[in-house]
Amino acid sequence: MTAFVDIDDVTLVYKGANGGVHALDRFSVSLQKGEFAAVVGPSGCGKSSLMKLVTGLVPPDFGKIQIGGETVRGPVKMAGMAFQNPNLLPWRKVIDNVLLPLEIVQPHRSRFRREKERYREEARALLATVGLDGFAERFPWELSGGMQQRVSLCRALIHSPALLMLDEPFAALDAFTREELWCVLRDLWEKIGFTVILVTHDLREATFLADRIHMMSARPGRLVMTKEIPFPRPRPIEVCFEPAFTDIVHELRAKIGEVRKG
Amino acid sequence: MSTNAMERLSPWLFTLGMFLIWEIVCRAFKVDPFILPAPSQIFVAMGQYWWPLAKNSFVTLWTTLAGFALAVAFGIVLGIVVGWSRAIYRGLYPVMIGFNSVPKVAVVPILVIWFGIGEIPAILTAFLISFFPIVVNVATGLSTIEPELEDVLRALGAKKLDIMLKIGIPRTQPYLFGSLKVAITLAFVGTVVSETIAANAGLGFLMVQAGSNFQMPLVFAGLLLLAAEGIVMYAIFAYVESYFVGWAFRSSMSAGG
Numbered sequence: 001m002t003a004f005v006d007i008d009d010v011t012l013v014y015k016g017a018n019g020g021v022h023a024l025d026r027f028s029v030s031l032q033k034g035e036f037a038a039v040v041g042p043s044g045c046g047k048s049s050l051m052k053l054v055t056g057l058v059p060p061d062f063g064k065i066q067i068g069g070e071t072v073r074g075p076v077k078m079a080g081m082a083f084q085n086p087n088l089l090p091w092r093k094v095i096d097n098v099l100l101p102l103e104i105v106q107p108h109r110s111r112f113r114r115e116k117e118r119y120r121e122e123a124r125a126l127l128a129t130v131g132l133d134g135f136a137e138r139f140p141w142e143l144s145g146g147m148q149q150r151v152s153l154c155r156a157l158i159h160s161p162a163l164l165m166l167d168e169p170f171a172a173l174d175a176f177t178r179e180e181l182w183c184v185l186r187d188l189w190e191k192i193g194f195t196v197i198l199v200t201h202d203l204r205e206a207t208f209l210a211d212r213i214h215m216m217s218a219r220p221g222r223l224v225m226t227k228e229i230p231f232p233r234p235r236p237i238e239v240c241f242e243p244a245f246t247d248i249v250h251e252l253r254a255k256i257g258e259v260r261k262g
Numbered sequence: 263m264s265t266n267a268m269e270r271l272s273p274w275l276f277t278l279g280m281f282l283i284w285e286i287v288c289r290a291f292k293v294d295p296f297i298l299p300a301p302s303q304i305f306v307a308m309g310q311y312w313w314p315l316a317k318n319s320f321v322t323l324w325t326t327l328a329g330f331a332l333a334v335a336f337g338i339v340l341g342i343v344v345g346w347s348r349a350i351y352r353g354l355y356p357v358m359i360g361f362n363s364v365p366k367v368a369v370v371p372i373l374v375i376w377f378g379i380g381e382i383p384a385i386l387t388a389f390l391i392s393f394f395p396i397v398v399n400v401a402t403g404l405s406t407i408e409p410e411l412e413d414v415l416r417a418l419g420a421k422k423l424d425i426m427l428k429i430g431i432p433r434t435q436p437y438l439f440g441s442l443k444v445a446i447t448l449a450f451v452g453t454v455v456s457e458t459i460a461a462n463a464g465l466g467f468l469m470v471q472a473g474s475n476f477q478m479p480l481v482f483a484g485l486l487l488l489a490a491e492g493i494v495m496y497a498i499f500a501y502v503e504s505y506f507v508g509w510a511f512r513s514s515m516s517a518g519g
């Protein structure tokens with residue numbers, strides 16, 4: 001079976017006035033369709049750069065990236081993205097924030113005016129699945145940080161992307177809210193079945209959510225190891241308290257310690 | 263009295279108090295009205311010369327508004343151009359700083375040579391002095407779009423124009439409205455500077471005339487009317503701002519200006 005996302009031998013160098021920054025070095029990873037992958041690594045190793053490469057925002061200097069069998073040559077249009085900062089637009093209501101991608105991406109863009117009601121209905125349903133029914137007509141500043149991040153997830157998913165790219169989406173939340181949102185993401189993923197690349201600093205988060213964890217070295221980022229997470233699906237949050245889970249987290253932690261020393 | 267009513271009244275009370283102290287100081291120390299006329303003398307002059315004051319206030323008001331309107335139109339267009347790309351921003355910014363550093367008093371004689379004595383130099387001075395904060399604020403609003411938000415949209419295939427229409431322009435509104443308050447008061451400064459140098463109407467002209475006739479109460483009457491016009495215009499734009507971009511006050515995004 002061929003991979004859905006294939007990052008093949010990719011090198012990325014940012015050119016700057018005083019020499020380039022070698023961000024990624026001969027990095028290769030591939031994902032099956034519907035797979036949940038996590039990427040972990042020391043700060044500054046090029047994880048966010050990887051996100052930009054996969055979504056086609058920056059071209060690689062060497063190597064190539066294929067999604068669904070096609071080489072990425074520009075913005076991919078079929079990916080949803082969410083970041084640590086929810087970045088909602090304060091002048092738009094929650095529901096209009098969620099609908100924003102539909103005003104941009106085809107074929108929704110040309111249908112948007114005509115079928116507004118249907119799209120609003122879809123957005124409301126999506127908001128309800130993340131526990132935000134009744135908040136559609138509020139403004140973002142009326143919501144807590146965790147709720148804003150749920151809205152940001154909805155915005156990333158409203159155009160039914162085949163690929164979801166998450167760059168430390170839960171890093172700014174408190175521990176309880178974070179675990180709540182792990183479950184929200186898990187449920188969405190099990191229900192809809194998109195492919196996910198999740199960048200995170202939190203090894204427990206990666207172990208709980210992912211099918212595979214890819215670890216990167218310090219800059220320039222290389223692939224150091226790939227860890228399969230064996231826990232069966234659907235995974236209840238209680239998995240986090242099993243000894244096998246803790247063992248994996250410890251193993252990853254030890255490895256990342258080595259990698260950081262270089 | 264509730265604190266709310268107190269807050270509404272306090273600007274009036276403070277103004278009244280200021281006039282009272284002024285009056286008392288003038289009377290207590292027997293200040294020469296030629297140095298500093300007391301408010302009562304100023305108000306008498308206002309009553310006496312109400313028609314020339316009204317006529318010239320109106321001239322100052324409309325020339326200021328004309329210059330300000332030009333500044334808004336031109337400022338928004340230039341602000342969008344400057345905020346559109348980093349390269350333009352970098353290239354044009356020093357030029358504008360240099361332009362803004364030139365005292366506008368120095369420009370008035372040139373304008374007079376070009377356009378003659380009258381309203382046009384006043385309108386242009388008001389324009390020149392007030393467009394800068396508008397440009398800077400509009401450009402700042404556009405060029406400080408969160409890069410991650412831009413990435414979210416660009417990854418979906420959004421063009422620069424989409425990003426400007428969906429994010430840039432709405433996001434720049436609090437900056438724009440904030441700058442209008444500053445710009446309108448600057449525009450008054452511009453008009454009056456030009457009127458005092460070369461004009462045959464307007465409050466600035468009237469004050470120069472009154473001054474050369476040693477009518478100090480009338481000079482001060484002109485000053486007070488000028489201040490009043492400035493306050494009214496500022497209040498109008500402060501209201502417009504809170505009406506259109508109330509969301510910016512409630513969200514964490516702060517308005518410039």
Ligand SMILES: Nc1ncnc2c1ncn2[C@@H]1O[C@H](COP(=O)(O)OP(=O)(O)OP(=O)(O)O)[C@@H](O)[C@H]1O
Nearest residue numbers: 014016021023042043044045046047048049050219
């Ligand atoms: N636009 C850019 N221009 C130049 N250098 C950049 C740019 N973006 C990132 N870099 C550099 O590339 C390297 C990798 O950056 P990246 O943001 O991908 O790291 P990261 O793994 O996401 O880090 P963190 O975990 O702290 O978010 C860093 O050293 C950074 O300085």
Ligand SMILES: [Mg+2]
Nearest residue numbers: 047048049167
């Ligand atoms: Mg990063």
